[in-house]
Amino acid sequence: MAESFASQDPGTGAKFAKSTKRIINKDGSFNVIRDGAKFRLNDKYLFFINISWSKFFLLLLGGFIGANLIFACLYIASGPDGLSQSENLDLSDRILHAFYFSAQTFTTVGYGAISPTSNLTNLIASFEAFVGFLSFALATGLLFGRFSKPNARIRFSKNVVLSEINGVTALLFRVVNDRSNSLMEVEARVLLAEINREKDGSVFRQYHKLNLQIDAIEFFPLTWTIVHPIDSNSPLHGKSIKDISTSSSELLIHIKGFDDVFSQTVHQRFSYLLNESK
Secondary structure, three states, X not given: XXXXXXXXXXXXXXXXXXXXXXXXXXXXXXXXXXXXXXXXXXXXXXXXXXXXXXXXXXXXXXXXXXXXXXXXXXXXXXXXXXXXXXXXXXXXXHHHHHHHHHHHHHOOOOOOOOOXXXXXXXXXXXXXXXXXXXXXXXXXXXXXXXXXXXXXXXXXXXXXXXXXXXXEEEEEEEEEEOOOOOEEEEEEEEEEEEEEEOOOOOEEEEEEEOOOOOOXXXXXXXXXXXXXXXXXXXXXXXXXXXXXXXXXXEEEEEEEEEEOOOOEEEEEEEEEXXXXXX
């Protein structure tokens, strides 16, 4: 078993002007706020690829309703005679009338009961059909991107546990493969991020790679208990259970494996604060 050693900064930063919060959130995302970042279309694509399915469909539905409301307002602004069968309607009915026509035009359904009757509304309808065509092509591309993206679904135990194994105190947690497909050649890497303070008051993190009792398994169909023995090679050696369980240090966990369905390597991140240990 290789010795535990102080590791270089893994890319999350080592020195800070003041105390910081956790590095990795519970959902596996990095706890980072980017100030002054410019708008990039590719960033929005990644946003739609990575959000949950419920948020994805809610945003699509919201975009569909919002676009049709905008076009409905344009049809109403074009005049009371812009759409057929709308001359004798009051304002609320005209709004519904225009919204339904907009939805039919946007989706290219066109039942034929409502139609544009002026050059202006015909131009608006033509532009809306173009926007609808592009929107559905974009939504289809996003759906394909989400379905074709391989991702692990690994659940982590709620807390990291301090326990005694074979007479040695150990830090352990359990992971579960939450998908029906198996992962193969799975590796786990755990870093301890300790928070220290300089004499000038600045805060810095020191990183340690933790030895694991088993750091790789060939197959991961169900569960895996990952154990770090707190022996003489551990950076936690010599600390009491109380010291460890009240520490603000963070365990950074990276698990990767080969997905046999997508034939690609998948990754998942997670973290525990040691003061969450039991």
